[in-house]
Amino acid sequence: MTYRVVVISAGLGEPSSTRLLADRLAAATDRALRLTGEQVSVEVVELRPLAHDITDNLLTGFPSGALADALETVRDADALIAVTPVFAASYSGLFKSFFDVLEDGSLEGKPVLVAATAGTARHSLVLEFAMRPLFAYLRADVVPTAVFAATDDFGADAGLSQRVERASRELADSVVGRPRAAAQDPFEDPVPFAELLNPRA
Amino acid sequence: MQIGIFTVGDVTPDPTTGRTPTEHERIKSTVAIARKAEEVGLDVFATGEHHNPPFIASAPTTTLAYIGAQTERIILSTSTTLITTDDPVLIAEDYAKLQHLTDGRVDLMMGRGNTGPVYPWFGKDIRDGIPLAIENYALLHRLWREDVVDWEGRFRTPLQGFTSTPRPLDGVPPFVWHGSIRSPEIAEQAAYYGDGFFANHIFWPASHTQRMVQLYRRRFEHYGHGSADQAIVGLGGQAFMRKNSQDAVNEFRPYFDNAPVYGHGPSLEDFTEQTPLTVGSPQQVIERTLGFREYAGDYQRQLFLMDHAGLPLKTVLEQLDILGEEVVPVLRKEFAALKPAHVPEAPTHASLLAADVVSTGSTTREGSTTREEEAEV
Numbered sequence: 001m002t003y004r005v006v007v008i009s010a011g012l013g014e015p016s017s018t019r020l021l022a023d024r025l026a027a028a029t030d031r032a033l034r035l036t037g038e039q040v041s042v043e044v045v046e047l048r049p050l051a052h053d054i055t056d057n058l059l060t061g062f063p064s065g066a067l068a069d070a071l072e073t074v075r076d077a078d079a080l081i082a083v084t085p086v087f088a089a090s091y092s093g094l095f096k097s098f099f100d101v102l103e104d105g106s107l108e109g110k111p112v113l114v115a116a117t118a119g120t121a122r123h124s125l126v127l128e129f130a131m132r133p134l135f136a137y138l139r140a141d142v143v144p145t146a147v148f149a150a151t152d153d154f155g156a157d158a159g160l161s162q163r164v165e166r167a168s169r170e171l172a173d174s175v176v177g178r179p180r181a182a183a184q185d186p187f188e189d190p191v192p193f194a195e196l197l198n199p200r201a
Numbered sequence: 202m203q204i205g206i207f208t209v210g211d212v213t214p215d216p217t218t219g220r221t222p223t224e225h226e227r228i229k230s231t232v233a234i235a236r237k238a239e240e241v242g243l244d245v246f247a248t249g250e251h252h253n254p255p256f257i258a259s260a261p262t263t264t265l266a267y268i269g270a271q272t273e274r275i276i277l278s279t280s281t282t283l284i285t286t287d288d289p290v291l292i293a294e295d296y297a298k299l300q301h302l303t304d305g306r307v308d309l310m311m312g313r314g315n316t317g318p319v320y321p322w323f324g325k326d327i328r329d330g331i332p333l334a335i336e337n338y339a340l341l342h343r344l345w346r347e348d349v350v351d352w353e354g355r356f357r358t359p360l361q362g363f364t365s366t367p368r369p370l371d372g373v374p375p376f377v378w379h380g381s382i383r384s385p386e387i388a389e390q391a392a393y394y395g396d397g398f399f400a401n402h403i404f405w406p407a408s409h410t411q412r413m414v415q416l417y418r419r420r421f422e423h424y425g426h427g428s429a430d431q432a433i434v435g436l437g438g439q440a441f442m443r444k445n446s447q448d449a450v451n452e453f454r455p456y457f458d459n460a461p462v463y464g465h466g467p468s469l470e471d472f473t474e475q476t477p478l479t480v481g482s483p484q485q486v487i488e489r490t491l492g493f494r495e496y497a498g499d500y501q502r503q504l505f506l507m508d509h510a511g512l513p514l515k516t517v518l519e520q521l522d523i524l525g526e527e528v529v530p531v532l533r534k535e536f537a538a539l540k541p542a543h544v545p546e547a548p549t550h551a552s553l554l555a556a557d558v559v560s561t562g563s564t565t566r567e568g569s570t571t572r573e574e575e576a577e578v
Contacts, residue, residue, distance in 0.1 A: 059466030062405050064475050186385040187412045190420065193393035196335045196386055 002039040003175055005029055006077035010047045010084040010095035011117070018117045019046070021149045021164075022083040025115055028168035029081065036176055043077075045070045047094050054094065057101040067101070075106040079113070079175045080140070082131070086118035090130040099134065107140040111174035113167050115147040124148040141178075143170035202536040203547045204529050205245025206238050206521070207280035207437070207504040210258030213511035216459040221511075227257045228264075230514045234507075235268040237518050239275040241525025247278035247310065247504060250287075252319050255461075262295040269303035276549065277303060280401075280504065281312025281380045284341070285333040286323035288357065293344035293365040300370040305550030310378040310399050310435075311338060313387075329356070331386050338377075342394065345374035373557055376548045378435055378502075381413065388413050392420030392432070397547065399435035400497070403506055404462060406475050410436070411496040418498065431545055435502035436493050439478045442523045446481035452516075453480045460510035483527035490528075491535055499540045501547035503532070 007026045011018025026042045033040045047054070053067035063071055074080065084095040114131040116123070127146035135142045145167035153160040208231060214221040222230065235246040248265065249258045258264075265277040277299070282292060292309075300307045313330045314320075320327040336354045343350050344365040353359040369375065378397035381387035382405055391398040398417040402410035414434055421432035441456075443449035450469065457469045457480070472478055479489040494500060505524065508517045546552070 056467040056471075060404060060463045060472075062409070062475075064406075064467065064471065068406075187416050190385045190389045190416060193389050193424075196331070196389065197339055199332070 002041050003033050004076060004078045005033070005040060005042045005081065006074055006079070007042065007044045007081045008047065008074065008083065008095075008098065009044060010092050010098070012048055012085070012092075012094075016085075017149065017151065017154065018083050018085045019044075020154070021115055021117055021147065022081060024161075024164050025081045025083070025113060025147060025168055028164050029079065029113070029171050032169050032172035033175065035172075043073055045073060047098055050098070051094055054097045054101060058097060063101060070098075071102055071106070074102065077110065078178075078180070079111045079171055080107070081113045081115065081171070082135070083115040083117070084131070086116050086123040086126050089123070090126055091116070091134070096134070099138065102138075105139075107135065107138040109178070110140050111171055111178060112140040112142050113145075113147070113171040114142055115149070115167070117149045117151075119151050121148070121150040121152070124150070141174060143167060143174055145170055202500075202533055202540070203244040203276070203502045204532060205243045205247065205276070205278075205502070205504050206234070206507050206524075207245075207247035207249070207278075208234065208258075208506070208508050209249040209280070210251065210256045211461060211509050212255040212257055213461055213509065215511040215513055216455045224257050226514075230508070230517075231257070231264065232268055232271070233514060234517055234521065235275070236271055237521045238525075239272040241521050242529060243275060243521075243525060245276045245278055245502065245504060246272075247280035249280050250283050251314075251316065252283075252286075252322065253316055262299050265307070266299055266302055269299065269306060272306075274306075276306050276308060278307070278378075279309045280399075281310045281314075283314045283319070284311040284337050285313045285330055286319055286325050287337075289337040289341040290344065290357075290360075290363075290365060293341050294367075296375050297345065297365065297367050297369050300375055300550070301367055305370050305373075305554075307550070308376040308378065308548075310380045310397075312380040313384075325356070331384060332356075334387065335390060338379075338390065338394075342374075345369050370550065371554050371557075373550060373553045375550075376553060378433075383409070383413070385413070385416055388417040389420055392417050392426075393424050395421065395424065395426035397433035397435055397501070399437070399502070399504075401437035403437040403439040403477055407477070407493075407496050414497045414500075427545075428543075430498055430541075431543065433502075433545070433547060434497055434500035435504065435547070436497055436500055437477070437504055437506065438490055438493070439476075439506045440486045440489075440520075440524070440528075441480045442483050442486055442520060442528070444482065446485060449480050449482065456510040456512055462509075464510075483523055486524075486528050487531050487535070490532055491539075494536070494539065499536075499544045501545070 007022045009019045009022040030040045050067050053064050057063045084091040112135050116127050147163045147167045212227045238246045248261050250261045251258045269277055313334055317327050350363050351361050378399040379387050379391035380399040400410045400413050418429035418432045422429040441449050441453040454469055479486045507520050
């Protein structure tokens with residue numbers, strides 16, 4: 001079996017501190033999951049190259065090529081690591097727009113680790129006041145530790161590494177403890193008409 | 202193969218002039234477009250139904266009856282009839298009356314509508330969209346087939362001893378298509394009844410349409426109406442043509458860029474690649490349309506959207522001339538050559554009547570026990 005870990009990074013810079021944090025979380029999760037003896041694959045979905053497609057999807061109602069692939073990748077993930085920069089006291093608009101075009105139910109029960117970056121630690125509660133409610137609405141299973149990294153944290157503050165390790169361990173535990181639901185395909189297994197006509201039957 | 206046009210009846214400013222037609226102009230234009238469709242030899246004219254601005258598509262049977270009085274041959278249809286928020290009793294009456302007035306030139310396409318507040322305006326809840334479509338159509342289906350109906354459901358006041366009048370022309374209900382862009386339940390519904398399934402795939406990628414059509418075909422066979430490739434499929438299409446394709450692109454681009462549904466989004470080039478929209482020469486439209494059968498199979502009805510996004514009436518009529526003169530004759534010939542003999546044409550009043558005579562030996566159908574009664578038990 002291979003655990004599929006998918007990382008969403010909404011950083012816009014190149015290089016991006018958001019991506020830097022995302023990569024550390026992905027590496028730590030990879031290590032934690034491998035302790036189970038299973039294989040792990042890590043895929044990173046960078047939102048910057050999808051920005052036009054995301055806007056087009058908002059306007060046309062359907063995802064085009066690369067975005068359709070990214071949405072499918074997220075839907076099929078065993079675990080999600082979602083990392084955004086803080087813009088104007090919240091997740092970035094691009095980050096939110098990606099989840100706006102995600103098919104309903106895609107994250108239901110899915111283990112998610114949320115993380116954010118900003119210039120200073122004064123924004124850290126964005127994780128609790130914006131990120132958690134978003135993923136609660138999407139009915140994801142968000143792990144208790146959310147990881148925030150201010151610019152300073154990439155320097156002397158050793159606490160970041162500990163938070164990364166703890167959150168990744170929580171994510172790995174959550175994945176391992178979760179039964180893998182067989183994906184329901186309404187096109188392969190439609191609800192029979194008699195049931196549609198009389199739902200209680 | 203039936204080839205026609207469908208309209209949503211939008212009142213949209215012409216982006217090249219900034220001028221918005223009045224409701225009166227747009228309503229009269231719709232009639233002129235339908236008459237032109239018959240004149241250039243198209244088979245079907247279908248109108249949408251909306252109950253809010255900027256559309257003039259309310260009261261569809263009024264429009265269709267008026268067009269019916271001025272035409273002789275073209276099939277009058279809908280795109281779509283709001284089976285969710287319309288009263289199925291009124292649908293039964295309105296379209297049976299239209300059948301009589303137009304001597305059977307009527308079919309319908311059921312849809313759920315696309316404007317949230319329409320549901321509360323008509324006392325319904327949008328979260329019941331699918332259950333409404335299922336229950337209302339089950340009633341409509343009976344009203345056209347049983348002379349006296351006793352009925353009780355979740356969404357409408359019960360009926361005891363109700364007879365919908367007039368009875369369908371010759372005892373043959375109008376053929377029904379079920380339109381859906383993304384709900385597998387509607388493909389299932391169409392398959393259960395052996396009705397047509399219409400994939401308005403003009404705003405969606407072909408891969409998605411393919412899944413919907415395949416589901417419908419598979420379930421059509423499951424319910425015993427014939428083999429999967431005999432299911433009745435209709436597709437949307439969208440085209441803008443000029444003799445030289447670059448002229449078509451240049452002329453259509455401002456309408457595309459500002460169109461209500463997809464404007465200010467993807468480029469014309471991206472959108473034509475991702476969806477069935479074809480902007481170019483008549484030959485390009487022919488090739489693209491013939492390509493639809495590669496993922497939808499041999500299908501029975503092709504409707505084009507030709508009159509939206511603020512295109513002026515004069516342009517739309519020119520487009521219909523091109524469609525009728527240069528595109529449709531080739532499509533008919535090519536589709537006919539490709540279609541295997543066991544794949545049926547789209548049902549018409551005449552073909553349904555003939556089938557009815559063969560199966561019952563009479564020209565009027567008595568009320569009979571039908572499958573949905575069994576399903577209700």
